[in-house]
Amino acid sequence: MPTAPDGVSGTRFGAQDRASLYGVLQERRDMRHFVPGQTVPDAVLARVLHAAHCAPSVGLMQPWRLIRVRDAALREGIAQLVEQERLATAAAMQERSAEFLALKVEGVRDCAELLVAVLAPDDGTLFGRRTMPRDMALCSAACAVQNLWLAARAENLGLGWVSLFEPAALGQLLQLPEGAQAIAVLCLGPVPAFYPKPMLELQDWRHGRPLEEMVATDRWPG
């Protein structure tokens, strides 16, 4: 629990807070296996949505929108779009196609709650985005998803960011306005177990590179 302020405005966090945060960061996983037939309590869902809304945004534009999918036909429509894209990706992968098809890459039908994160249409904000308008809005929306993800993990719920879809088709299904773009189908809910490592590592699909290769002083790292 955060301790009281200590001389400066704002909470002074302690070692226990950091252990909790670092634990959540390290054990957050991109989950694709969910326990079917579960629900997420309203209070928990409210907390994870609030976490998303705590995200930073360029010029305070808050370009994230979240659609909670409750309609069964809508969920099924999303599942079918994801399946189409899974097959299209497999076809594009050529020699790793069969290996890709053997992976479980989404939990759209099984997860307790399905959310779609959408990048809102550009509202014309100039602050901090004169040179990179779309990139900075997109980064803000991604930060909101990451906040939601961390909150979900702290609530012992799994979350999977599914990006296997054609954004135009999903936009049409969700009747998004012009200029809005779905960026994530988010599967949220209880999981049988959290992967001890990223699933793509567990399945020997790909292995992560160490931090040391990503950082350098005064020059490009690689």
Place this chain on the structure above:
Amino acid sequence: MPTAPDGVSGTRFGAQDRASLYGVLQERRDMRHFVPGQTVPDAVLARVLHAAHCAPSVGLMQPWRLIRVRDAALREGIAQLVEQERLATAAAMQERSAEFLALKVEGVRDCAELLVAVLAPDDGTLFGRRTMPRDMALCSAACAVQNLWLAARAENLGLGWVSLFEPAALGQLLQLPEGAQAIAVLCLGPVPAFYPKPMLELQDWRHGRPLEEMVATDRWPG
């Protein structure tokens, strides 16, 4: 502190962990005021960099790169690019130009540590990004920055994401390879105080909208 696993693989986080995480999420601020002449201990810097590297990434591509700026001339060059863009933004703002120029929008010269976050050149990863290749890589890099930001706040250090720069000019200054793009100049270090609200709200530049306007069930929130 996270408790031991409880029946499932992976830590089962408790109420105290959630209070810590939610505290950090809520009190993270985009800081522009730093205490000059400070340093960040190596161990702390290592922890926040590690936090960034815990981020999710599409297809495990880990497209983030971080340049730690230690060279004084390089820092000064970045400060000048940011100042150029601040003036260009002010000019583009027309009627709010003077109000914008009165805001403190960066702490590049004052912060203890200056980092530049870079989106790596496309490595051809297909997994999860056949339809949105650049967007999904960018979202992954943004998640890494958000992780770093949360870690910094838990370490009681301020962080400011400065996006006031021409990416081509900054890329040239940093000698980035073809296809790489700087997305954030990150000012990190001790601050005199954390803003109790986003600085843009404190300064009446803009006020955030409530979560309720960002979420809807089975439809666009409006």
